[in-house]
Amino acid sequence: MDLLNLVKEAGVIGAGGAGFPTHAKLTSQAEYILLNGAECEPLLRVDQQLMELFPDQIIRGLEAAGRQVEARKAIMGIKGKHKKVIGLMRERISALGLTDYMEVMELRDIYPAGDEQVLVHELTQRIVPEAAIPLKVGCVVINSETALNICRAIAGKPVTETYITVAGDIPQRMTLKVPVGVSIQEVIGQCGVDNPDDYAVIDGGPMMGSVLNQVNGYVTKKSKGYVLLKKDHFLIRKKSVSLERARVIGKTACEQCRMCTDLCPRYLLGHNMQPHKVMRALSYNLEDVKDQQIAQLCCECNACELFSCPANLHPRSVNSLYKRKLAEQGIRYQPLEMDFQARPARDYRLIPSKRLVMKLGLSAFDQPAPMTQVEFRPEYIRIALQQHIGAPAIPVVEIGEKVKAGQLIGKIPDNSLGAPVHSSFEGTVAEIKDHSILIKVGSYV
Structure with a gap:
């Protein structure tokens, strides 16, 4: 079986982001294959540890992906502060005889270094056009865990587990290998918190993650972290503001200082993303949303909302509001140009992680x-x-059916973008509803 089908059947998706099916990404041709090892979200510690624990598998997975897209060069982007990991990866690349094809480049310790478009520029000096993907400038990007899963797919192992950091204001911070489908409560129960009712849980990183209203969900293939903070912490209070409340606050208090724009990572790459203009439209009750199409250029990194704004307003939320309105009207941003230059002040406006x-x-x-x-x-x-971008998988099991660990339980719909799903334990199918399959774990009979 060729690599594309191995990756497809294993259900490999982007492990560090929205969950784009990896087999679809690898059908293209590119000049560069880039490994995103930046892990720029504060407190999360998955990628750096996976590279230290599984260097050869990650290198082999990246190489296989690179050969598949016919890339002439594979580049690993790792923050320069992770000197031990960088040294190890360079040593193993050499030992595996790949120095002519693969190299490690050191990234600055900035946020959001892991944004695909920022990463492409930092590693290749190319700029992805507005409303485009890295492939437009000859790059395909995968993250460290995805490369690991590609290597495991080659060995015939489907994706049934993920790696998650549990962090925050807790006694025991840790990174865990977690079977897909385990309850979030069971994961965060490992961190030594005596009274979980005192805490709020952010699903993901502190910047782009959202506060869970109820901690009753389950781990998916793209779960990366849970950050626990006391409910009165600034970050919890800020993230808990409703979209309507954010709209009212922004409408009455924005002073048009344009700090949200001046520090916006996409604006600094030369894009027309200008959050202060979207805030202005809100203030003046401009109802013609087609004039606010620049909101669709927002990558929702939250730098504007959680770092830049001196008045503690919500420009990212307002961008999201306009993105929703534009989508409802079927309006899509149309770029006026395809060649971009980073703004001259970019190097002086990058956000230091510390x-x-x-x-x-x-x-x-x-x-x-x-x-x-x-x-x-x-x-x-x-x-x-549906743990991925695309159509939900179609169940291929029935209630009462016994399943084994690693068994296919959901397939990709015909002629659709998607990814199959597999059981992480052996057991009995107890329920199929709400785009999910409930399995009672037990010995296979």
Whole structure:
């Protein structure tokens, strides 16, 4: 079986972002294959540890992906502060005889270094055009865990687990290998918190993650972190503001200082993303949303909302509001040009990670979260049929059916973008509804 089908059948998706099916990404041709090892979200510690634990598999996965897209060069982007990991990866690249094809480049410790378009520019000096993807400038980007999963797919192993950092204001910060479908409550229960009712949980990183209203969900293939903070923490209060409240605050208080624009990562790459103009439209009750199409250029990194704005307003939320309105009317941003230059001031406006952590009130929690071996023994697991961009998987099992660990339980619909899903434990199918499959874990009979 060729690589594309191995990756497709294993259900490999982008492990560090929106979950784009990897087999679809690898059907293209590119000049560069880039490994995103930046992990720029504060407190998360997955990628750096995976590269230290599984260097050869990640290198082999990246190489296989690169050969598939016919890339002439593979580049790993790792923050320069991770000197041990950089040294190890360079040593293993040499030992595997890949120095002519693959190299490690050091990234600055900035936010958001892991944004695909920022990463492409930092590693190749190319700028992805507005409303485009890295392939437009000859690049395909995968992250460290995705490369690891590609290597495992070659060995015939489907994606049934993910790696998650549990961090924040907790006694035990750790990174765990977690079977897909385990409850979030069971994962965060490992961190030593006596009274979880005192805490709020951010699903993902502190910048782009959202506060869970109820901690009753389940781990998916793209889960990367859970950050626990006291409910009165600044970050929880800021992220808990409703979209309507953010709209009212922005409409009455924005002073048009344009700091949100001047520090916007996409604006600094030369794009026309100008959050202060979207805030202005809100203030003046401009109802013609087609004139606010620049909101669709927002990558929702939250730098404007959580770092830049001196008045503590919500420009990212307002961008999201206009993006929703534009989508409802079927309006899509149309770029006027395809060639871009980084703005001259870019190097002086990058956001240092340490300053960001301090601004978020997380300095005391910016500690190691070492890989910790935990054996999960859930009574039930719930496998989502849509853990990825595209159509939900179609169940191929029935209620009452016995399944094995690693067994296919959901396939890609015909002629659709998607990814299959597999059971992470053996057990019995107990329920199929709400785009998910509930499995009672137990011995296979």
